[in-house]
Amino acid sequence: MKIMIIGASMGLGRALMDGLAQDGNTLYGVARRPPTASSKPTQADWQARQHWISADLSDPQAASELAQACPESLDVLIYNLGIWEDTAFSPDYDFLSQSDQAIRRLVDVNLTGALLAIRHLLPHLLRSTQPRLILTGSTSGLRQSGRPEVAFGASKFALNGLADSLREGYREQGLAVSCLQLGYLNTEDALDVPLQTAAERGQGETIPVHDVLTIVRSLLQLSSASFIRELTLPALRDPRF
Amino acid sequence: MKIMIIGASMGLGRALMDGLAQDGNTLYGVARRPPTASSKPTQADWQARQHWISADLSDPQAASELAQACPESLDVLIYNLGIWEDTAFSPDYDFLSQSDQAIRRLVDVNLTGALLAIRHLLPHLLRSTQPRLILTGSTSGLRQSGRPEVAFGASKFALNGLADSLREGYREQGLAVSCLQLGYLNTEDALDVPLQTAAERGQGETIPVHDVLTIVRSLLQLSSASFIRELTLPALRDPRF
């Protein structure tokens, strides 16, 4: 499959980039600063199937430029880009201290960026015989999450609306849209860390990226007759979920 | 009570502006183009309790300017501003035909505008002994709404996240946040049209603004010990709700 991941250079995006390339897929990773390409002759096969595209989705032109860099047909688009407030997920977070500029930028990246990128890439996706759009949501996008981050939370709720309305508009064309409501991720441990080690780090309060990869792989194995519309994947000890 | 309504010049906003002034409250209506003040000596008492503020929430400075025009303390803030796609709710709607600019503007008004306005007005609201924030949501902000309008739907889902996270952050200060998921409104018939007439117009497929006013009035009558967090108010014949 041809898979594009927006927000691919670090953390979960990088893990999906690597794991799905190892499965034999061709990957297109989009990031503001793509990792420096390894040019060693010993580069693994799967790394040769990773292509990197540089784009800053907060730039108004980015989406249309990205579409030009995109292959004619795309099987899977994973929108994994998301930023949060500087003090988010810490006791220092305070809505009233957020600058107008920071709020604006968060919405621009998390929501407007997603809308524009998807609008420009969707024609490529619809050329696939089995088009799939996967959105990295958050448990902050669900009611009673207990989280006070206003702009982040609003933008993650918005992804659900984006998913819902896109399905409605493109069901007839067979578009599968999946929203993954993820809890706190363990982004310290990359795929090369053993799962068991990664699982132990957060004492059950953070999710190894390996686990998200497992789930995404299973989504891509589904037949052309079904799809996952939404799933909630929290840490096992998440006190809210 | 001192009540500010953002998006107050027409339709539902205007009905709330009039109905709540008639109840004896002091109203601050915010609109891009406030209605021309009636200067007739026969002006009703309740009209004297309506104040108008001119503001264009898509302007980056609007929120902070609005806060300056806002009275020191506010009991109720109603965010009723929302735009939709040109072709929304018609068979002509097509996501791929939306311009980047139109998408951007919709998110700016419906979500960024709401975030900034609320951030700047919240300190005024928190000075009330019983602060209430009411958001005009939409059934398009709920799952399985059957609506394909992507940017509109996403922005209405986002309001739920805004409501949820604000409650989390300001529960201790007693902030009531209510999200009203409204179905299709009958905006043709203003409050001076009899309810029965307004109810008959849409043959059960549109909601008289009178009904929304009834509900908002009941919210404002609740004691200081409870609040409506969310409610869904569809037309009786809405095929989805």
Place this chain on the structure above:
Amino acid sequence: MKIMIIGASMGLGRALMDGLAQDGNTLYGVARRPPTASSKPTQADWQARQHWISADLSDPQAASELAQACPESLDVLIYNLGIWEDTAFSPDYDFLSQSDQAIRRLVDVNLTGALLAIRHLLPHLLRSTQPRLILTGSTSGLRQSGRPEVAFGASKFALNGLADSLREGYREQGLAVSCLQLGYLNTEDALDVPLQTAAERGQGETIPVHDVLTIVRSLLQLSSASFIRELTLPALRDPRF
């Protein structure tokens, strides 16, 4: 209007029974043990509009007998009956200690009882020109409520399904179905206690029954073109909602 309330003898049911009779409606209260009728000549007018029907909804015959005692046509049916586990809402609650018999009885009353009563009374309701069914749900019927009471929670979630499917089946006949997700109620203070006093008792952690009455009254004032499908009414200081 002709209004039947199932679970009418105490707490919220009694408050609705009294408040709605005071508004001029004719009330039919259903309870296992109806309150002794006051036979004083000084009985208020509104008390004369209260009729009591004795029924134990956990009895298999109750629903069909209730339908026989029901007036030919009913405008509003309020299903307010609900029991919970002996130790519910206390630190002593433990799922594994629940007896099979207690679990079975809870489901029989809260769900099977509701299903059977509604099935037998629905033809009466559908004879009204504006039929309304109101279900007393609970915040325990919503995701992430934080409550561990298994059978109670399951039965309250079930009410949402009951509401949803009934709407689907009887939309064409104009049936309004409303599910009220109520938080913790202050059932100590009846309607004759001033609202302010009732609101202060729980320090914002319990809802005066007066507030629920306010909301139900507003539901009954809505035109024939709209209805409240669902609303969430928590206490203002509810740490989860």
Place this chain on the structure above:
Amino acid sequence: MKIMIIGASMGLGRALMDGLAQDGNTLYGVARRPPTASSKPTQADWQARQHWISADLSDPQAASELAQACPESLDVLIYNLGIWEDTAFSPDYDFLSQSDQAIRRLVDVNLTGALLAIRHLLPHLLRSTQPRLILTGSTSGLRQSGRPEVAFGASKFALNGLADSLREGYREQGLAVSCLQLGYLNTEDALDVPLQTAAERGQGETIPVHDVLTIVRSLLQLSSASFIRELTLPALRDPRF
């Protein structure tokens, strides 16, 4: 892993029974009428890892007897039992035609049966180092599903409440509870039918059991630090999801 499946003899249950045994797990299948054990010497290895227990969950004694037949420790419990109305999912369905007895039986099997079975089996599950409870829900258990089957819908909503409250009560003991909201299943094609063939049969309106197996397998591969709380798996052409 030791896995018990309640409702294991046919359709999805049977597919999980076979697929998970083929993965090397030990399976305990519970059914009213277990399939006749193949006694051929050529029986596959994985069939030897399938054990069958006969139980009728609508029988009040069934749950406690089942617990006696259950191995001391259980890693996964899959509750897959569910019945529906005789005329469900057909144009003939009519709530008012349902007999009291049929409604009662549906609730007894789908909800009371689940509650009792889980209560009696939970101690076995909690002896596992990584206990997992998986519930076969339905898209009929979600709002706006468009389905009119009242008792079935209510019972499937109830499963969500069961899942939610159990998580709350047993989070500290590491219990993962997953509710799978499945759309219409293709139960004609068992696992031995090729996926492609099974996917084509329903023209995108029914889900091959293979796909559900894929998802369940991925759930069982997750580390001890995360779990799927809920997922929605509709057919790709499901007009509602």
